[in-house]
Amino acid sequence: MKVGVLGGGQLGRMLALAGYPLGMNFRFLDSSPEAPAEPLAEFIDGSFHDDEVLARFAGDLDVVTYEFENVPVTAARQLAQRAPVYPPPEALDVAQDRLSEKTLFRRLEIPTPRFAAIDSKEDLHAAVNDIGLPAVLKTRRLGYDGKGQRVLRSPADVDAAWTALSGAPLILEQFIAFDRELSVLAVRGRDGDVRFYPLSQNSHAGGILRVTLAPAPNVESALEQQADRHARAVLETLGYVGVLAIEFFEKDGVLLANEMAPRVHNSGHWTIEGAQTSQFENHLRAVCSLPLGDATALGRFAMFNIIGETPPIPAILKIRGVHLHLYGKQARAGRKLGHVNVRLEEGAASQEQLDAVGRLTGVMTTLA
Numbered sequence: 001m002k003v004g005v006l007g008g009g010q011l012g013r014m015l016a017l018a019g020y021p022l023g024m025n026f027r028f029l030d031s032s033p034e035a036p037a038e039p040l041a042e043f044i045d046g047s048f049h050d051d052e053v054l055a056r057f058a059g060d061l062d063v064v065t066y067e068f069e070n071v072p073v074t075a076a077r078q079l080a081q082r083a084p085v086y087p088p089p090e091a092l093d094v095a096q097d098r099l100s101e102k103t104l105f106r107r108l109e110i111p112t113p114r115f116a117a118i119d120s121k122e123d124l125h126a127a128v129n130d131i132g133l134p135a136v137l138k139t140r141r142l143g144y145d146g147k148g149q150r151v152l153r154s155p156a157d158v159d160a161a162w163t164a165l166s167g168a169p170l171i172l173e174q175f176i177a178f179d180r181e182l183s184v185l186a187v188r189g190r191d192g193d194v195r196f197y198p199l200s201q202n203s204h205a206g207g208i209l210r211v212t213l214a215p216a217p218n219v220e221s222a223l224e225q226q227a228d229r230h231a232r233a234v235l236e237t238l239g240y241v242g243v244l245a246i247e248f249f250e251k252d253g254v255l256l257a258n259e260m261a262p263r264v265h266n267s268g269h270w271t272i273e274g275a276q277t278s279q280f281e282n283h284l285r286a287v288c289s290l291p292l293g294d295a296t297a298l299g300r301f302a303m304f305n306i307i308g309e310t311p312p313i314p315a316i317l318k319i320r321g322v323h324l325h326l327y328g329k330q331a332r333a334g335r336k337l338g339h340v341n342v343r344l345e346e347g348a349a350s351q352e353q354l355d356a357v358g359r360l361t362g363v364m365t366t367l368a
């Protein structure tokens, strides 16, 4: 099997690392020659907008997938004429626009924060009246790691947020004072088989994911069922193939969908050592028409992102139960450089592990 991957970031690198043991080969396309997947596989340094590049990329591929959400839908559709493209370009289309994403959730009766499309300052004032404050103004497209967002807390913030973000299509969302953030990862095969990973509990700071605990502590089966029902609805409606992530806010026992990602997801990195089959392997199994693997957890895990600078490697490796994953990227403020998965021990020992990794990665966390 030769798998073509659009995007050569860390998600692509981890896909390749999961696929080689299954005898797969990879070709990546990315416009950055320093992409993390470059040292691992055949690599084309070129533009998603260049027809000649796309033709060269498609060559002898058995299947095309993507690890980058902002691949132009036109490129995915063009490639679909040469090889199967999974997840379907339709999923990419929906997930690239926060408005179409939330509109899909609403159509599928998946609860979301209240929202309104914003195309003018008048729209914004009207939506603020309707939705109330606090609220979050976001660009509909191209936002990630909290970029392209402003929280509006008082009426005085409204015009400043408009000035900061106008020029691109926007969405205003009700601000949810959530109890916590959870995400579900689900995978659907080409034969329609579906598997769900247990919910992950995610902590963000400055819009960037810092820590995931999985399986999320204190989850009743009713909550897990909401997540699985919502994920299944999206998978089936889109005829989806591959791994899908949906991020939720939990508020008073209800899951409100925040956004979805049509790809493997940072909140699923714990599955590399923490699940019977990792999200990366299951994504590849799905897109390559192979049987899906068991998605159950092998214990309690925590995943810490390494952001901005890498702590001393020996100090990390000294901690019991850790697995280090570095992406081979140049250090830069706010950049995801790697992550640490920790298999948590029983009782008080688990808090010592969390504290030890937390001190090195700069994020303290508790299991409460």
Ligand SMILES: Nc1ncnc2c1ncn2[C@@H]1O[C@H](COP(=O)(O)OP(=O)(O)O)[C@@H](O)[C@H]1O
Binding pocket: 113, 136, 143, 144, 145, 146, 147, 173, 174, 175, 176, 177, 178, 181, 204, 207, 208, 247, 258, 259
């Ligand atoms: N409507 C909201 N209410 C409360 N917090 C929010 C809301 N929207 C976003 N956030 C916070 O900002 C983080 C990043 O926003 P998100 O919409 O997921 O964008 P990104 O594409 O950058 O991940 C969320 O994980 C959450 O912590």
Ligand SMILES: [Mg+2]
Binding pocket: 247, 259
């Ligand atoms: Mg998000």
